[in-house]
Amino acid sequence: MTLYGVNRNTGEAVYLQITRILEQEIKSSYDAGDYLSTENELAGRFSVNRHTIRHAIDELVSAGVVERQHGRGTVVLGAALNYRVGEHTRFTETLESLGKTTDTSIIRKIIVPARGGVARRLNIDNETPVLMLETLRKVDDRPFCVISHFIPVNAYPEIETDYLGGSLHAFFKQKLNISLLRKESLATASIPIGDDASYLQIPQSFPVLRVKSINIDAVSKHPIEYSITRFRADRVQLSFTP
Amino acid sequence: MTLYGVNRNTGEAVYLQITRILEQEIKSSYDAGDYLSTENELAGRFSVNRHTIRHAIDELVSAGVVERQHGRGTVVLGAALNYRVGEHTRFTETLESLGKTTDTSIIRKIIVPARGGVARRLNIDNETPVLMLETLRKVDDRPFCVISHFIPVNAYPEIETDYLGGSLHAFFKQKLNISLLRKESLATASIPIGDDASYLQIPQSFPVLRVKSINIDAVSKHPIEYSITRFRADRVQLSFTP
DNA sequence: CATACAAAGTCATCTAGACATCCCCATAAA
DNA sequence: TTTATGGGGATGTCTAGATGACTTTGTATG
Structure with a gap:
């Protein structure tokens, strides 16, 4: 059990837990146009591999919540x-x-x-x-x-x-x-x-x-x-x- | 240049080339309900890592072309x-x-x-x-x-x-x-x-x-x-x- | 014959590391 | 002043390997 609520024994995939946490944070305290922390920072914060963070962010991308910008970062989009x-x-x-x-x-x-x-x-x-x-x-x-x-x-x-x-x-x-x-x-x-x-x-x-x-x-x-x-x-x- | 048309010097990502090849094959010779070759077989055929195959298939999944079935295989879906x-x-x-x-x-x-x-x-x-x-x-x-x-x-x-x-x-x-x-x-x-x-x-x-x-x-x-x-x-x- | 269990096959997840590509900005050169 | 260049930081791609979870199948057992 880590500080940030990722639990590896719960049966739920770690990347999905991270997706949920990020989505929650975005909804509560990000505005459209804000950038997420970098993948490396998030990997450090959640103590997982960067690939796992990427997998989590992939979910947010396909959900239309964020957009990747090569070389720049991952930006929060507005709702439909x-x-x-x-x-x-x-x-x-x-x-x-x-x-x-x-x-x-x-x-x-x-x-x-x-x-x-x-x-x-x-x-x-x-x-x-x-x-x-x-x-x-x-x-x-x-x-x-x-x-x-x-x-x-x-x-x-x-x-x-x-x-x-x-x-x-x-x-x-x-x-x-x-x-x-x-x-x-x-x-x-x-x-x-x-x-x-x-x-x-x-x-x-x-x-x-x-x-x-x-x-x-x-x-x-x-x-x-x-x-x-x-x-x-x-x-x-x-x-x-x- | 391999037998199956994956070219690593063209600038186009290998996984996208594989996505395209698979999509083409599916359209030309698969019916709804057919199963793709297993990820390991495809990895061998294209001489890439299984992760690369998975990335290619991810694209097909998000395009609604195929569906993954845990433990069973990857099945071709019908068109809309x-x-x-x-x-x-x-x-x-x-x-x-x-x-x-x-x-x-x-x-x-x-x-x-x-x-x-x-x-x-x-x-x-x-x-x-x-x-x-x-x-x-x-x-x-x-x-x-x-x-x-x-x-x-x-x-x-x-x-x-x-x-x-x-x-x-x-x-x-x-x-x-x-x-x-x-x-x-x-x-x-x-x-x-x-x-x-x-x-x-x-x-x-x-x-x-x-x-x-x-x-x-x-x-x-x-x-x-x-x-x-x-x-x-x-x-x-x-x-x-x- | 039917059920239970074991084994093999297949996708799912996670880690570790390397290099490529792109963006931004600071500094150097014209 | 404007243009080039280069480095650092960010995402993008690829490889390699290990383990977990689920499905199917075959075999042993009753």
């Missing part, structure tokens, strides 16, 4: 975000009101002909050219979601040329004087498709939450943007309030 | 199921049509007063006693989902006394001659609550998909059962077809 999806949901605003830093980068920007669901939801003819804009959103510098936006390109050509990142809602408001309103939201869950897993930095088998939504012009009520968002399931808890 | 949620969705039937074995066990069976959403969705008065039946569903002997069923106990007292597991739809059909129809389905995602994580055998932080649904009598159209299902997110892909 409660992301309300409603009429006035705006990515950047929502997250920043929670005190999070956000970052939007453009993955791809191509013109495609509207087909099927895209054309129907945007209320335009098949084959009408739409801009497909794919953005990667990061929260606190870690991948959060990937969004595919579909916007009629003829109606809003500025998007293709002028939009370079940041809040899309703000762009519409400032450049085009259009307020967007979320009209419909559909959620499913699936395995990541295409490059999503690598952008989101998750294994191919890790689930993502897919939310399809339509943004309409608050005044004219015309559909302006159709988007498909894929969230990392471990970083978000969606709550729907239609 | 595509679970369609529609009017005629029935758990047992749906899964068995996919060639899966299913098992339903009862976790809890208590009488509670209907409140809020339960009362509203079942169209009964507040405080009306309802049977809360919690069941754990397994597919291929592994936890798949936990369901909380709410059923007006006065209207269908047989459920409390006679239902002992198996298909609830079949019970209603056979004992009460009632065909159930799924009326409404709402999906969200969240962190497991209460004992769900331990029943589903997932870490507390692993997301679950929550589906609320109402089953109505196909003839009288009266709501009969309200249920909240929590699926393991790594085992299912829900597709909604209202």
